[in-house]
Amino acid sequence: MSSAFSFFLVLLLTVGSKAMAREGGDNNCPMSQTFASMGAVFNYNSRVGKEQKVAMDIAIQDLHSRNYSTKVVLQLKDSRGNSARAISAGDMGTLSGLGIPRFNPYSIDFDLSYNSYYTCIIPPLVPLQPPFFIQMANDVTLHMKCIAAIVGHFRWRKVTTIYENNNGFSTELPTLTLLSDSLRAVDSGIEYHSTFPSLSSLQSDPKATIEEELKKLRSKSNRVFIVVQCSLELNVLLFEKANQMGMMGKGYVWIVTDEIASLLDSVDSSITYNMQGVLGFKTSFVSSSEAFKEFKIKFRNKYVSEYPEEENANPSIFALRAYDATWAIAGTIKKSQGRVTSKKLLDNILSSNFDGLSGKISFKNGTLSQLPIFRIINVVGKSYREIGFWSPKFGFSEKLIEHDNMKVRIVNGSGGSMGQMFWPGSLLTVPKGWAINVEEKPLQIGVPASGAFNQFVRVSYDQDLNKTFISGFSIDVFEATVKRLPYELSYILVPFYGSYDEMVQQVYYKGLDAAVGDIEIMADRFQYCEFTQPYVESGLVMVVTVKPDNLKEIWLFMKAFTKRMWLMMVAMHLFIGFVVWLIERGGNTEFEGLGTMLWFSVTVFFSVQREPITNNLSRLVLAPWFFMILIVSASFTANLTSRMTVSRLQPSVLDIETLRTTNAKVGCNGNSFIVRYLINVLNFKQENIVGVKSMNDYEEAFHRGDIEAAFFVEPHAKIFLAIFCKGYTTTGPTFKIGGFGFVFPKDSPLAIDISKAILEVTQSGEMLQLEKYLLSSNNCSSSIDLNDNPELGPEPFYGLFFVSGSISAFALLITIVRLAQNCQLNMYLILATCIDIKDWIWAVIFLARIHLKFQSSNRRRSSVI
DSSP, X not given: OOGGGTOOEEEEEEEEEEEEXXXXXXXXXXXXXXXXXXXXXXXXXXXXXXHHHHHHHHHHHHHHHTTOSEEEEXXXXXXXXXXXXXTSHHHHHGGGGGTOOOOOTTSOOOOSSSXXXXXXXXXXXXXXXXXXXXXXXXXXXXXXXXXXXHHHHTTOOEEEEEEEEOSSSOOHXXXXXXXXXXXXXXXXXXXXXXXXXXXXXXXXXXXXXXXXXXXXXXXXXXXXXXXXXXXXXXXXXXXXXXXXXXXXXXXXXXXEOHHHHTTGGGSOHHHHHTTTTOEEEEEOOOOSSHHHHHHHHHHHHHHHHHOTTOSOOOOXXXXXXXXXXXXXXXXXXXXXXSSOOHHHHHHHHHTOOEEOSXXXXXXXXXXXXXXXXXXXXXXETXXXXXXXXXXXXXXXXXXXXXXXXXXXXXXXXXXXXXXXXXXXXTBOSOOOSBOSSTTOOOEEEEEESSOSOTTTOEEEEETTTTEEEEESHHHHHHHXXXXXXXXXXXXXXXXXXXXXXXXXXXXXXXXXXXXXXXXXXXXXXXXXXXXXXXXXXOEEEEEEEEEEOSOOOTTGGGGGBOHHHHHHHHHHHHHHHHHHHHHHTTTOTTSOSHHHHHHHXXXXXXXXXXXXXXXXXXXXHHHHHHHHHHHHHHHHHHHHHHHHHHHTEEESOOOHHHHHHTTOOEEEETTSTHHHHHHHTSOOOGGGEEEEOSHHHHHHHHHHTSOSEEEEEHXXXXXXXXXXXXXXXXXXXXXXXXXXXXXXXXXXXXXXXXXXXXXXXXXXXXXXHXXXXXXXXXXXXXXXXXXXXXXXXXXXXXXXXXXXXXXXXXXXXXXXXXXXXXXXXXXXXXHHHHHHHHHHHHHHHXXXXXXXXHHHHHHHHHHHO
């Protein structure tokens, strides 16, 4: 997990003054030099201890080569695998021979003449630390969150943890508490925990102890193993034995933490051979800086010279942190002058702020303050592949860019993606993380073979092929759901010829691994099993035969159309009749008077009009209208016929109470929960319940009079009514129940995964397509309401109304224009006629006057003569 898992570095500093002669024997030039003894405690025999020793030696050499004012002497002690015991008060006294005073590390004091102090680089898995402990690692919570992020990314619901108690600190419980809290945030949890004693305590036969513990783990159903804390030495034996026992094959998942993953660069190929497919994470550091390259050269040379038996001499993060810790202590020595209190020394260390080889060295709350970036690795072949990165800020990503010396950034972090994984057993698909049986055989999933409705589950046997075929809507839904699981699920469908309750109990008694079909989710069944999310909503309904209804509605025909449709039809009839009458009245003697127009509007609807049409414009108006009348009449006839058929029918039994009071026989599927529901909930007598085996048997039972009503769950009722719709209908209330679901053993992680997959199938629309296929393949409609005959409104005919109305309006406009032109001509003729008559009258009067004057003049002349 971090360097401190196997690295328990104890630094004891003794600071004093001593007159030292220069080298070369020149006693005339004495030099007073400050010196400090630095003690370190680690396991000499571990890989981590060896790296830390070499790294600290290099750090001391670098200090002296840079003319550091204080001479630092490194004093070492072997922890023998137990750092806590090594730093106890009694053991500290053994360092007195090195010139270091014995003291109680939990009660520190200093004097003027001989200043000394104690600090400790402790494991990150010690959440409750003494106040003077400094953790040369990141907060352990971040490591736990990285583990949880990996588990959540692959959607494993349960994990098994492995923990080696190898440092003497009581860190197991707080560590598991932190991990459990982190897993809970990703809907996962610890199912089983195994504690291994330290390898140093297994002196007799460590392999036998490891094998015995692995047998216990293999007997569990969980297959996700997290090695939370483990030394490299125990890790080697652990994976060697796991490989021999077949626990590195398909279906298994192994996750190692920073403690092991950071050392994979330092081990040979024989170790990685037993770890093929293991997933892990290691602390990322900048390996391209000049300081690291220089350190790496020194480290390799010194490590090979001191440990020639080791094959790999590359430094790990633990070596880098030991080097940085030494420099941090050196900086504290430089700051410490005169009498120094323990708090002052602690403050000096915590105020460190420099760029180390392992990263930015600064502290917050006793731990490194810089947020780590973990490299996600996958052991493949002789080494490992880096498949991504994880950081507390960005999550998962496939790329990491280093820049500006120690600064790093993640790209595409929000995508939460990782590269291709190669799992144990060379498996490319994500393991499901659990197994119902130890042998990893395909799941034995029972299906109801004696259900009344084979549209949901159909079991047939082909004698020629000697093979059983299982199909149906429920099977299609299950197969679609399995395809959406993030792992491969191997299963075999097994016909079950008992009742549904017996099949559920077989899952409880482990006779079956699961059950799939039209299984109703009932409360009393939860004592035996777990149900998934329902894939079909359901309820209990009563189906009865229908009988003629003599009370027909007088105005039933009016319900074929809505009021709006009737009004629009009447308005259009009058409008069309008026337009045709206006066009024809001038030249057609049959269209005279307003009564003719109204009569024509009525007769044209039935195509029985006798008035001849002489104008082509009238024919243009009537053509689309006749077509519309044809369509509307056909729709009216169909709707009215349906209404007249339904209106003559009514349920033969109106309610359940009638059945109970008359002791009428009722039918249901004898293998389903309905029998129990009718007796316990609806209070039917058991002798009045008739078991029916198939859908066709229901119809025969009705015709023979064996039953007066039948009870179905809604999906079954939909199938039955759609196939036998002419003689049956539903009546009474619908009793809501759970719906159809799949059955799994209690606490099965597969139930949760299947439930989520069912929701994905539903939300994607695939479930709707499967339902449509079920209905269409059985000549079913999507509704079981036989009385659903809605009134027809004008909406379906808006197009015809628009075409006919537009043509009629255009014809009306033309007719009005023509009439206007004719009226103007007649006015002119009338005006001209009126002028001629006046002239004649004036002329007659004028002539009469002249005649009268002439006669009067003649009379006067006669009298004079």
